[in-house]
Amino acid sequence: MxxxxxxxxxxxxxxxxxxxxxVLSSTLVWAEEPVSxxxxxxxxxxxxxxxxxxxxxxRDVQSLAPYTVANGDPCYGAYLxxxxxxxxxxxxxxxxxxxxxxxRDPEVEDGDRVxxxxxxxxxxxxxxxxxxxxPKAVTDDEAVVQAVADRxxxxxx
Numbered sequence: 001m002x003x004x005x006x007x008x009x010x011x012x013x014x015x016x017x018x019x020x021x022x023v024l025s026s027t028l029v030w031a032e033e034p035v036s037x038x039x040x041x042x043x044x045x046x047x048x049x050x051x052x053x054x055x056x057x058x059r060d061v062q063s064l065a066p067y068t069v070a071n072g073d074p075c076y077g078a079y080l081x082x083x084x085x086x087x088x089x090x091x092x093x094x095x096x097x098x099x100x101x102x103x104r105d106p107e108v109e110d111g112d113r114v115x116x117x118x119x120x121x122x123x124x125x126x127x128x129x130x131x132x133x134x135p136k137a138v139t140d141d142e143a144v145v146q147a148v149a150d151r152x153x154x155x156x157x
Contacts, residue, residue, distance in 0.1 A: 032051075032052075032053045032117075034055050035047070035052045035053065036054075036088070037056060037083065037084075037085040037089070037090045038085065038087070040052065040090065040120060041088055041090065044120065044145045045122050048121070049120065049121070050120055051117065052117075052118060052119075052120060052147070053115060053116070053117055054083060054090060054115070054116050054118065054147065055085065055113070055114070055115045055116070055155060056083040056084050057083070057085075057111065057113055057114075058081050058084075058108045058111065058112040058113075059081065059082040059089070059110060060080075060081055061079060061080075061081040061108055061109060063077075064079055067096065069098055073099045074101070075095065075096030075097065075098040075099075076096050076098075076100070076101055076103070076104065077096050077102055077103070077105075078093070078094060078095055078096035079093075079094050080092065080093050080094070081108060083114070083147070090145065090147050091144065091145065091146045091147070092146070092147045092148075092149050093146055093147070093148050094106070094107070094148075094152070107152050108152060113154065114152050114153060114154055115152070115153045115154075116147065116149050116151065116152050117149065117150050117151035118148055118149045119147070119150070120146075120147055121145070121146045121147075121148060122145055123144055123145060
């Protein structure tokens, strides 16, 4: 584990307190309450570019072919899936690892119960979504709400 430089540059008598504050703040970051998928789909503009925690059941996992980003680097191991919660479904994208040819299987399977940390990309804000053909510019007419995952954890019940 690497600690921020501020811990080691603090006077020796403040290091334990600084270390405690650092651990406490990192714990609080992970203590986000889950948001319902239904709530995100009802008001996608409110959640645009916000980081959220969502929970649900994985459906329709689809590995994507390698794609190229704007700087020309190829990206490998991306995949898409739907996350279901009751009657609501959210499209989830897991971005590829860019720059190195790497084989990466999806971290999830159909039917898995998971908690996903993701940034929401709402419709009518332009931007880019990850589609089956790689990154795709979204037009104002498209009503795509996509969560770009940065963390996926299994739910153990």
